[in-house]
Amino acid sequence: MNERWIKAAPWLWTIGLFALWEGAVRIFSIEVFILPAPTDIWEAIVKYWSPIWKNSLQTLLTTTIGFLMAVGGGLALGLAIGWSRAIYAGLYPIMIGFNSIPKVAVVPILVIWFGIGTVPAVLTAFLIAFFPIVVNVATGLATIEPEMEDVLRALGAKKLDIMLKVGIPRSMPYFFGSLKIAITLAFVGSVISETVAANSGIGHMMLAAQSQFNVPLVWAGLVALAVLGIVMYAAMAWLEMRMTGWAHRSGLH
Amino acid sequence: MTGFVELRDVRLAYGPGGSGTLALDGLTMTVKRGEFAAVVGPSGCGKSTLMKLATGLIRPQTGTVEVAGHEVDGPVSIAGMAFQNPSMLPWRTTLRNVMLPLEIVQPHRSRLSKEREAYQQRAEDLLAVVGLKGFSDKYPWQLSGGMQQRSNLCRALIHDPTLLMLDEPFGALDAFTREELWQVMRDLHAEKGFTTILVTHDLREAVFLSDRVFVMSARPGKIIVERSIDFGRPRPLDLTYEADFNDVVHELRAHIAEARTAA
Ligand SMILES: Nc1ncnc2c1ncn2[C@@H]1O[C@H](COP(=O)(O)OP(=O)(O)OP(=O)(O)O)[C@@H](O)[C@H]1O
Ligand SMILES: [Mg+2]
Numbered sequence: 001m002n003e004r005w006i007k008a009a010p011w012l013w014t015i016g017l018f019a020l021w022e023g024a025v026r027i028f029s030i031e032v033f034i035l036p037a038p039t040d041i042w043e044a045i046v047k048y049w050s051p052i053w054k055n056s057l058q059t060l061l062t063t064t065i066g067f068l069m070a071v072g073g074g075l076a077l078g079l080a081i082g083w084s085r086a087i088y089a090g091l092y093p094i095m096i097g098f099n100s101i102p103k104v105a106v107v108p109i110l111v112i113w114f115g116i117g118t119v120p121a122v123l124t125a126f127l128i129a130f131f132p133i134v135v136n137v138a139t140g141l142a143t144i145e146p147e148m149e150d151v152l153r154a155l156g157a158k159k160l161d162i163m164l165k166v167g168i169p170r171s172m173p174y175f176f177g178s179l180k181i182a183i184t185l186a187f188v189g190s191v192i193s194e195t196v197a198a199n200s201g202i203g204h205m206m207l208a209a210q211s212q213f214n215v216p217l218v219w220a221g222l223v224a225l226a227v228l229g230i231v232m233y234a235a236m237a238w239l240e241m242r243m244t245g246w247a248h249r250s251g252l253h
Numbered sequence: 254m255t256g257f258v259e260l261r262d263v264r265l266a267y268g269p270g271g272s273g274t275l276a277l278d279g280l281t282m283t284v285k286r287g288e289f290a291a292v293v294g295p296s297g298c299g300k301s302t303l304m305k306l307a308t309g310l311i312r313p314q315t316g317t318v319e320v321a322g323h324e325v326d327g328p329v330s331i332a333g334m335a336f337q338n339p340s341m342l343p344w345r346t347t348l349r350n351v352m353l354p355l356e357i358v359q360p361h362r363s364r365l366s367k368e369r370e371a372y373q374q375r376a377e378d379l380l381a382v383v384g385l386k387g388f389s390d391k392y393p394w395q396l397s398g399g400m401q402q403r404s405n406l407c408r409a410l411i412h413d414p415t416l417l418m419l420d421e422p423f424g425a426l427d428a429f430t431r432e433e434l435w436q437v438m439r440d441l442h443a444e445k446g447f448t449t450i451l452v453t454h455d456l457r458e459a460v461f462l463s464d465r466v467f468v469m470s471a472r473p474g475k476i477i478v479e480r481s482i483d484f485g486r487p488r489p490l491d492l493t494y495e496a497d498f499n500d501v502v503h504e505l506r507a508h509i510a511e512a513r514t515a516a
Pocket of ligand 2: 300301302420
């Protein structure tokens with residue numbers, strides 16, 4: 001019985017929250033342009049389904065492409081940094097400096113180079129999602145147990161052997177763990193860029209709705225973002241479980 | 254007389270350019286081919302450092318290290334090693350953990366894919382010897398500490414090393430498991446005849462297993478006493494409760510106590 005309540009809890013809380021919201025809007029008769037009730041938002045979702053769907057796909061597309069680029073680039077750079085102390089020493093300060101730039105500030109430059117549209121959104125997603133992957137992969141490689149390394153080196157193992165047999169498998173839980181963070185960040189990057197410099201995507205749609213005082217549609221956009229975000233996060237969490245189950249069962253030290 | 258492992262007047266200091274902790278100074282020791290040597294000494298005197306030197310993982314600042322007649326100028330690639338911390342790879346089963354050295358060391362490395370069956374059998378046999386029959390498909394986290402240590406021993410032995418380096422491999426085990434593994438070690442050594450250097454804190458372990466015990470001074474470590482252990486082989490475990498045996502243990506204990514207070 002208790003177990004089942006715990007299983008149901010997320011749904012119950014969500015429903016409760018929406019009910020509370022709906023009730024509050026009605027009791028205090030809050031104006032729709034301040035805070036639309038969930039039912040108003042639902043109406044907007046139904047009414048504007050087609051643009052919401054289309055723009056969601058656009059946002060999903062830019063996020064996914066940016067994310068995949070970040071995965072490729074982050075994995076490569078993370079391995080390079082974990083491989084060589086010299087590369088690490090040279091690149092680390094640069095990466096810290098780069099990471100400390102708020103990525104919104106890069107969007108104008110991307111617009112100068114590529115114009116308004118999909119490309120800046122993809123690149124913003126890439127730039128923002130890239131860093132946690134690099135750091136996690138490099139950490140996984142850098143924290144190989146010295147005993148393990150000694151055992152293998154005493155057998156005559158070359159650096160490549162140690163990387164292939166120990167380093168890379170070992171960094172995989174870190175890598176897959178970082179994907180959850182990276183996809184969330186890529187999403188943030190896409191939406192920021194769409195809001196500033198695009199003519200499609202949920203971010204753009206929300207901005208357009210706002211300028212027409214279509215407040216329920218702005219909120220509907222927010223709901224669409226929440227749904228997309230949850231779906232992408234869940235996909236990454238599932239992938240992580242699938243790929244690195246051993247790390248969860250054993251507790252990685 | 255030249256030995257299988259020979260360290261001559263070795264000095265090793267850690268830190269950049271040897272500017273840090275002086276771990277070993279003026280250490281000389283010779284271990285003969287096939288001999289079982291034990292190294293004992295106060296904590297922190299440089300025993301693990303000695304192991305790394307003899308396997309070529311680190312190089313001395315002065316003095317020479319020779320293994321099998323060649324001066325060591327890099328990892329020796331013939332050694333099997335086991336440490337106190339078993340360091341099994343958690344994503345590999347026990348069998349695949351044990352077989353890891355075969356993926357590194359020649360000629361096994363190039364034969365492994367063709368003769369996988371035979372090698373697997375060999376690993377299974379070895380696991381059976383240490384009492385891990387039927388556990389080859391288990392992951393390390395499904396094994397107890399003692400079982401992990403047993404598979405650790407198998408991993409050190411799977412490629413038939415001519416030199417076996419054991420750094421307190423039984424340190425974390427309960428007394429019964431430890432005594433059981435002593436006997437396993439004794440039998441494996443008798444059967445395969447590899448040269449062994451065992452670092453231990455347990456003097457009974459040192460005396461029971463070895464042909465010679467080397468006592469080290471406090472840091473910076475050097476060999477202060479070499480004690481031959483002449484009990485006949487095979488040695489029964491009961492030997493460890495006999496008076497002669499305990500006399501030797503006491504004698505060694507006195508040397509170590511002296512080494513500690515001298516520091
Ligand atoms: N990688 C290292 N860098 C710097 N100093 C080190 C390093 N490894 C060991 N030392 C120092 O060298 C000395 C000898 O260390 P070592 O590990 O060889 O001792 P040990 O005899 O094995 O000790 P224990 O019995 O506690 O295992 C110690 O003072 C230690 O602090
Ligand atoms: Mg030690």
